[in-house]
Amino acid sequence: MGVTERKERERQLREELFIAEADLMLAENGYLALNLDELAKQVEYSKATLYNHFTSKEDLVLAVTTKHMQTRGDYFERANLYQAPSRERIFACGIGDRLLSRQLPHSFSLSQLVCSPSIWSKCSAPRQKLFESREERVFAHCSKILYDAVAQNDLDPQKADPEQITWGLVSLSKGSHLINNSLTLEQHSTSERSALDYLFDNYHLLLDGAQWRPLSSEVDYRNIEQKIREDLFSQEFAALNP
Amino acid sequence: MGVTERKERERQLREELFIAEADLMLAENGYLALNLDELAKQVEYSKATLYNHFTSKEDLVLAVTTKHMQTRGDYFERANLYQAPSRERIFACGIGDRLLSRQLPHSFSLSQLVCSPSIWSKCSAPRQKLFESREERVFAHCSKILYDAVAQNDLDPQKADPEQITWGLVSLSKGSHLINNSLTLEQHSTSERSALDYLFDNYHLLLDGAQWRPLSSEVDYRNIEQKIREDLFSQEFAALNP
DNA sequence: ATAATTTTTGACTTCAAGTCAAAATAGTTC
DNA sequence: GAACTATTTTGACTTGAAGTCAAAAATTAT
Numbered sequence: 001m002g003v004t005e006r007k008e009r010e011r012q013l014r015e016e017l018f019i020a021e022a023d024l025m026l027a028e029n030g031y032l033a034l035n036l037d038e039l040a041k042q043v044e045y046s047k048a049t050l051y052n053h054f055t056s057k058e059d060l061v062l063a064v065t066t067k068h069m070q071t072r073g074d075y076f077e078r079a080n081l082y083q084a085p086s087r088e089r090i091f092a093c094g095i096g097d098r099l100l101s102r103q104l105p106h107s108f109s110l111s112q113l114v115c116s117p118s119i120w121s122k123c124s125a126p127r128q129k130l131f132e133s134r135e136e137r138v139f140a141h142c143s144k145i146l147y148d149a150v151a152q153n154d155l156d157p158q159k160a161d162p163e164q165i166t167w168g169l170v171s172l173s174k175g176s177h178l179i180n181n182s183l184t185l186e187q188h189s190t191s192e193r194s195a196l197d198y199l200f201d202n203y204h205l206l207l208d209g210a211q212w213r214p215l216s217s218e219v220d221y222r223n224i225e226q227k228i229r230e231d232l233f234s235q236e237f238a239a240l241n242p
Numbered sequence: 243m244g245v246t247e248r249k250e251r252e253r254q255l256r257e258e259l260f261i262a263e264a265d266l267m268l269a270e271n272g273y274l275a276l277n278l279d280e281l282a283k284q285v286e287y288s289k290a291t292l293y294n295h296f297t298s299k300e301d302l303v304l305a306v307t308t309k310h311m312q313t314r315g316d317y318f319e320r321a322n323l324y325q326a327p328s329r330e331r332i333f334a335c336g337i338g339d340r341l342l343s344r345q346l347p348h349s350f351s352l353s354q355l356v357c358s359p360s361i362w363s364k365c366s367a368p369r370q371k372l373f374e375s376r377e378e379r380v381f382a383h384c385s386k387i388l389y390d391a392v393a394q395n396d397l398d399p400q401k402a403d404p405e406q407i408t409w410g411l412v413s414l415s416k417g418s419h420l421i422n423n424s425l426t427l428e429q430h431s432t433s434e435r436s437a438l439d440y441l442f443d444n445y446h447l448l449l450d451g452a453q454w455r456p457l458s459s460e461v462d463y464r465n466i467e468q469k470i471r472e473d474l475f476s477q478e479f480a481a482l483n484p
Numbered sequence: 485a486t487a488a489t490t491t492t493t494g495a496c497t498t499c500a501a502g503t504c505a506a507a508a509t510a511g512t513t514c
Numbered sequence: 515g516a517a518c519t520a521t522t523t524t525g526a527c528t529t530g531a532a533g534t535c536a537a538a539a540a541t542t543a544t
């Protein structure tokens with residue numbers, strides 16, 4: 001008798017509906033403007049039903065963010081499995097990251113928010129665990145690429161610590177997106193380009209500094225960027241600008 | 243008759259008291275836990291008096307953050323006026339930045355917060371202007387150092403765009419602090435060191451990538467870090483660990 | 485001393501998160 | 515298919531904090 005299973009499936013579907021709708025609203029107006037009364041009306045359930053699924057507003061936001069992190073993991077997996085030199089594979093992670101931030105411009109500020117103590121502490125333990133495992137998966141793909149880079153002699157761990165490089169790249173990405181979401185910082189550019197426009201250039205500055213071969217003086221990473229877009233993310237990029 | 247002046251001075255002092263107390267409370271428990279009823283009790287004024295000074299809770303937080311930005315500007319000014327090669331001066335900015343984040347560990351998340359649309363839009367125009375000018379001052383000191391680096395032939399603008407480098411360094415700093423404040427990200431380190439511990443190493447990776455002379459293969463920036471601490475920030479660092 | 489002005493405040497409104505007992509619905513048993 | 519049980523849903527409620535305002539208190543001017 002599959003009644004329990006069917007019910008569970010329905011519950012799952014309902015939850016996904018809630019998460020998807022909350023995602024839309026978050027994309028629209030951000031966390032502080034997210035109103036559960038409004039969301040309840042939108043999904044045509046009562047607010048109390050929402051609280052049947054999520055322990056708090058924060059818990060709901062964590063669920064949305066976990067979904068985003070799943071997608072990031074998918075993109076990084078593709079990058080990791082890509083048949084290319086290690087430096088191209090790590091670059092592909094960056095391109096996937098950038099793609100995600102175009103598809104879901106609010107994903108960066110959400111994951112910041114969710115990892116801050118005041119939000120995190122109000123989330124349920126199961127959802128915290130799930131988010132952590134999704135995030136772990138993202139890091140595991142990075143680490144694998146770093147490991148291969150050393151194994152394949154593209155990177156000398158004596159010259160630059162692989163873990164350091166990982167944190168450098170993550171910092172660059174997070175920082176650039178942060179600046180991009182900031183209302184004041186952008187203004188200090190004298191050119192029209194801003195932190196996010198320079199992100200890939202700065203990746204390569206850092207990787208050149210670490211002497212991760214091939215250096216950007218040896219190959220043209222602008223062309224390689226195009227190649228990676230086509231090889232790994234052609235559908236997604238095509239769908240971006242309709 | 244200096245009655246108006248005296249009153250203005252008293253008002254100013256009162257405001258500083260409010261800001262200082264709010265700063266303490268923010269350092270303690272963060273933005274979401276900041277309660278204006280509690281703050282009013284603490285400073286022994288009514289909440290309505292607080293609203294006589296600040297148009298909203300957000301406006302108060304912006305005032306706190308502006309004070310922090312003033313200090314950052316002071317540190318960057320010191321770095322800019324330092325009699326040393328350009329690369330040491332830009333490094334000194336990084337050291338000042340890091341110092342500030344030790345003195346005021348909450349300053350980073352506050353300035354993030356304040357520049358997000360939902361907060362920024364609830365602040366008064368005069369305080370927005372003030373914050374922007376404080377931030378502008380910080381950038382102006384950076385730009386001056388970049389300009390000098392090119393003028394003194396330490397940096398070739400053909401190889402790496404000075405504006406790009408600025409954004410790279412700012413991204414690295416913001417990103418590392420962001421990670422440091424995140425409850426989940428830190429866990430993915432296999433060593434005990436984390437993003438912030440690697441920050442200066444990554445600065446130098448980036449600056450080496452940009453070929454900003456002297457390269458870290460030519461001089462020992464660990465020693466230079468000690469020198470800068472003593473030359474520019476000795477008092478502040480001494481006061482840090484009581 | 486008194487009138488005018490400014491400052492301060494307690495009591496209020498508003499809004500959204502979160503709770504809960506009762507109603508509605510679905511499933512089970514005879 | 516009626517009666518009983520379990521689960522799900524909900525409207526109406528409580529709570530807590532931001533923000534408002536008219537009146538009281540304090541200060542200054544005449």
